[in-house]
Amino acid sequence: MIQFKNVHKWFKDLHVINGVNLEVKQGEVVVVCGPSGSGKSTLIRTVNQLETIQEGEIWVDGVNVADSKADLNKVRAEVGFVFQHFNLYPHLSVVENIILSPMKVKKQSREQAEKKAMELLERVGLAHKRDAFPQQLSGGQQQRVAIARGLAMNPRVMLFDEPTSALDPEMIGEVLKVMKDLALSGMTMMVVTHEMGFAREVADRVVFVDQGQIVEEAEPEAFFLNPQHDRAKQFLKQLL
Ligand code: ADP
């Protein structure tokens, strides 16, 4: 579903992605972790071309998104993205946030889009908040709305960039639960997170990134019990 082939990216002279090869198969959940500044956000943002690359190929559901001829609107409609800071539209209600893209991009009728939005709000436990505005919701609720918004486009892939790291601790669980249910439903997911409980329980593979390179890629148990790379060992120690 997603394949990185020898991907390189520079910000001016800063080599932030340095020869990444990675495959995420349909239905797989891959967790990406690593130190701050190692390039995790940049890497995940290349999948729907929020960041462009200078070298390599990124295939998403049969399309090389790094090709200048790729239809990015089509790619972005298939790839949902959930940000650390939710990024809901503050002037729109919960339901309006969710139906905006389906109506604009997919030309769905309001009725059709609202029906789907309400199904998704049920799924994330927030149907009763349909007419609330984002600032009237807790961080955990906002993030669940953001996930529902991503799902409203019927994506084939969902990307998450530290979806719980801006949340108060008591709200992390409710968001991880929604993500876990989504994984169990068969969604293909790439998740940047330091929530190691989630990684252990849900991920098929864990990828450890350091200085723009994947230095370790393993099944969760192997990664947590027996990390190979020194930087990975250090990193895991800091999380304890
Ligand atoms: P992570 O998500 O792992 O913390 P990032 O992908 O955000 O890492 O950043 C990787 C490196 O790229 C960092 O050194 C960061 O400062 C730099 N960087 C990120 N975005 C930009 C940008 N838009 N312009 C210049 N440098 C950037």
Ligand code: MG
């Ligand atoms: Mg980041």
